Amino acid sequence: MMAIRELKVCLLGDTGVGKSSIVCRFVQDHFDHNISPTIGASFMTKTVPCGNELHKFLIWDTAGQERFHSLAPMYYRGSAAAVIVYDITKQDSFHTLKKWVKELKEHGPENIVMAIAGNKCDLSDIREVPLKDAKEYAESIGAVVVETSAKNAINIEELFQGINWTSPALLTAGPHCASLVP
Numbered sequence: 001m002m003a004i005r006e007l008k009v010c011l012l013g014d015t016g017v018g019k020s021s022i023v024c025r026f027v028q029d030h031f032d033h034n035i036s037p038t039i040g041a042s043f044m045t046k047t048v049p050c051g052n053e054l055h056k057f058l059i060w061d062t063a064g065q066e067r068f069h070s071l072a073p074m075y076y077r078g079s080a081a082a083v084i085v086y087d088i089t090k091q092d093s094f095h096t097l098k099k100w101v102k103e104l105k106e107h108g109p110e111n112i113v114m115a116i117a118g119n120k121c122d123l124s125d126i127r128e129v130p131l132k133d134a135k136e137y138a139e140s141i142g143a144v145v146v147e148t149s150a151k152n153a154i155n156i157e158e159l160f161q162g163i164n165w166t167s168p169a170l171l172t173a174g175p176h177c178a179s180l181v182p
């Protein structure tokens with residue numbers, strides 16, 4: 001018998017920052033230059049061994065386009081953690097990230113664990129957002145931050161594994177943490 005812990009996580013962030021690409025790299029180890037914008041949201045799972053248990057990530061990848069904004073609460077409300085993504089080459093996307101954090105604090109589940117991903121770190125020569133700014137901001141809201149590249153498979157596993165899944169908020173998250181499989 002190995003315990004399986006289900007970890008519900010949603011991805012939020014501006015359109016085009018690479019949310020679907022991060023999920024695709026994590027779940028399928030694949031990158032598509034011509035990936036289409038998400039319509040509504042998409043759902044994927046991935047199970048990975050972690051110590052003497054299995055972690056089953058239940059991942060909601062939301063659509064970043066403004067016209068889908070009103071759907072986001074349906075996905076973040078059921079999540080124990082949120083990965084909020086910006087594009088290190090677009091200052092605007094960092095601004096949008098801050099708006100998501102504010103919305104989560106106001107309307108998200110109490111104690112939702114937040115992780116920030118500065119994606120497209122393969123393009124650091126055209127960077128607009130210094131890592132220092134992201135670190136300072138993350139610290140101010142008690143979130144972890146990591147720079148990722150879905151394209152070059154940098155820090156993608158680390159992003160999902162680095163979420164503080166031992167947070168009391170998650171341990172008390174109830175039935176979805178406790179099922180057992182043979």
Ligand SMILES: Nc1nc2c(ncn2[C@@H]2O[C@H](COP(=O)(O)OP(=O)(O)OP(=O)(O)O)[C@@H](O)[C@H]2O)c(=O)[nH]1
Nearest residue numbers: 015016017018019020021033037038064149150151
């Ligand atoms: N150079 C580079 N390009 C990336 C990276 N991740 C994603 N992209 C590209 O950025 C574009 C947008 O990626 P998506 O994954 O569709 O972005 P999204 O955040 O899911 O967008 P929405 O579904 O509209 O919210 C695509 O052309 C990707 O190929 C990366 O790490 N590096």
